[in-house]
Amino acid sequence: MSLPADTTQQPTLRVSALLLVRDRRVLMVRARARDVLYLPGGKAEPHETDLDAAIREAHEETGLRVTADDVDPFGVVLEPAHGQAPGTMVAMTLFLVRPGGPLDSATPVASAEVDEVEWVTSADAGRCPPAGVETLRRLVAAERID
Numbered sequence: 001m002s003l004p005a006d007t008t009q010q011p012t013l014r015v016s017a018l019l020l021v022r023d024r025r026v027l028m029v030r031a032r033a034r035d036v037l038y039l040p041g042g043k044a045e046p047h048e049t050d051l052d053a054a055i056r057e058a059h060e061e062t063g064l065r066v067t068a069d070d071v072d073p074f075g076v077v078l079e080p081a082h083g084q085a086p087g088t089m090v091a092m093t094l095f096l097v098r099p100g101g102p103l104d105s106a107t108p109v110a111s112a113e114v115d116e117v118e119w120v121t122s123a124d125a126g127r128c129p130p131a132g133v134e135t136l137r138r139l140v141a142a143e144r145i146d
Contacts, residue, residue: 012089013081016054017041018066019074019096019139020103024146025119026139027108028132029061032115036082037127039135040064040108041092050093062108062117070103071095075138082129092131096144121146 017039020027028037040061044053055066074094081090097103108117118124122140125133139145 010087010089011085012078012091013043013084014050014091014093015041015043016050016057016093016095017135018054018058018064018071019094019135019144020058020064020108021097021099021139021144022104022119024144025121026136026145027062028118028120028124028128029110029114030116030118031061032113034083036129037118037120037124037132038129039092039094039132051095054093054095061111061114063111064103064106064108066097066103070101071097077131077134077138079130079134082131090131092135094135094138 018041027040029040030037040058041054042057044050051068058064058066074096077092079090081088110117122136122145125136
């Protein structure tokens with residue numbers, strides 16, 4: 001007698017995020033009524049690529065005007081999704097802003113969607129959801145932030 005195959009699958013949210021690093025700190029935002037810091041980014045619309053979503057969301061949340069020429073892929077983080085049903089995962093595609101471009105001097109500002117923008121280091125990991133913690137770890141390993 002065999003047991004039935006497990007047909008349950010963990011739901012996964014697909015999101016994209018922008019990594020803007022300055023002075024060994026990375027830009028994060030605190031969304032309205034949320035208790036943690038997130039990277040600027042969010043879910044892709046049905047017609048968008050991951051890069052399109054990161055660019056659009058970064059602009060909506062921080063006012064930054066990012067283009068595809070400003071960034072390089074940095075990887076994908078797969079972690080438990082903060083504030084979602086148990087077992088829900090988030091797959092976050094990361095795009096690193098290239099230094100030496102117009103974004104080096106741009107000033108991010110909190111939009112109507114976010115309460116604040118902050119420059120953080122790995123010391124702020126306790127204020128981040130699991131995907132943010134893993135991203136900070138990867139940025140430290142890549143010697144981008146402290």
